Amino acid sequence: MKEQADIRGSGTLWVFMQKIFRLLKAHYHKPLLVIALLALWQLGVMLFQVKEYIIPSPLSVLARIFVPEMAAKYHWLKHIYATFVEIFFGFAITAFLGVFLAILISWSRFLRGIITPLLTFFNSIPKIAMAPLFILWFGYGIIPNILIAFLIAFFPVVINTVTGLNAVEEELLELVRYMNARKWQVFLKIRLPNSLPYIFSGLKISTTLCVVGAIVGEFIASTKGLGFLLKDSQAAIDTPPMFAGLLLISVLGLGLFGIISLCSRALMPWQKAE
């Protein structure tokens, strides 16, 4: 009884629990739907005795990751680590260079005139087709895959950030100009905060693209990474680890997406979560 009183007393924890409870109540049907689908899949495979190399059951896929004797031969940690490093660095470079270039573009009219047409042009060509070039230039390994991830994830960040930096109410700009604000003050106090939602929506798009870039790079040439594992298992007609690899790739992508969403909420508490 005393403990309960304590929890109620330390208000924030109680509010937090209530929040989680409310979230669960509103969204409980989504995990339920997923679990139901997986159960149906497991039953279907067991009932019709589908062969494992065609469609493995969810349980046999999970066993490949979590049962140590089965997981040992796939060296999961090595592959997860390689893909993680590629996605992480690809995304970090994308975020920094993307936002930096966008700031340059919106800062100087001269640079905007040169860079914007090139950006639109390169954004519209299928960049993933350039992946083999990077492998030719840098040999295979982690570095070309980071660059491929960067190449395809880069443009949405730049374009979104530029849009955000320029989408400022004219009246606000006139007001601060009237108050003799300097260019960098306008930038720091008005343009940058205003562009945050745009930057984050660009970053969210980029998380998926970074994962795609890293995986396709590994498809084309590599000796480690989850993409390599997928391709290697395909050659060996070993289907369960392919599904396990897909699961892990999705988890990596969703993890990055989650971190970005958390950052966006922490930096913009005034924005409503969707």
Added chain:
Amino acid sequence: MKRFVDSLKTHYQTPLTILSFFLCWQAAVMMFGVREFILPAPLTAIFRLLIPQPAANYHWLVHIKATLIEVFLSFAVTAVVGIFIAILISWSKRIRDLLLPFFVFVNSLPIIAVAPIFLLWMGYGIATNVLIAFLVSFFPIVINTATGLGEVEEDLLDLVRYLKASQWQIFVKIRFPNALPYIFSGLKISSTMCVVGAIVGEFLASDKGLGYIIINSQFSLDTPAIFAALIVVSLIGFMLFGLVSLAESLLMPWFDPGKEKM
């Protein structure tokens, strides 16, 4: 004619910048004597495409045809199936609210990673690549179309309900025309994705197609051929995108996405 000249006047900067970029590239390669297998000049790449090579015959037409078929077929399948499924799930609001978040979730996953599984199931060939391209480009269309079908002004619906419109009439006269801009923006996204899907499928396993040329030239260090193939791939992408834009302006003459800016 006057409109054309006007639009040329406002847009001359873009092609000019791109052209000067390629000119700089050409000049830099010639001046610094960059070796062809590292970075070929744009003209070298174009010559590789147009002038028959004695050393390596690429049969460009065969490969271009294979990729063209994959891209266009997958786009057609995506458009028809995507819009159809979006209409199906939008028919009942409850099903839509249940399934749409699920589609949005799947769309945020790196779908291209399933490509090796399809190769394992179907072997390599055009059908596999069409399917991969379809899977990659399918979700944007469904999500956009379903969103468009749902975003109708409640007042308008109330009005026609009061006039005893049937569900079918509401769909044909209100929901579908209202969804057209959304459908076309989905189709535009998918047109790019189809090219990506087809090329990645060809990267993984194929014996023809421009992706096959790119991978093969990577092995033989024939960099000009890679760039030549990149040019053709980009042209195929532009062509599909252009066709979708053309269809958009024909079907919705009242809707001009670029108009507000000017």
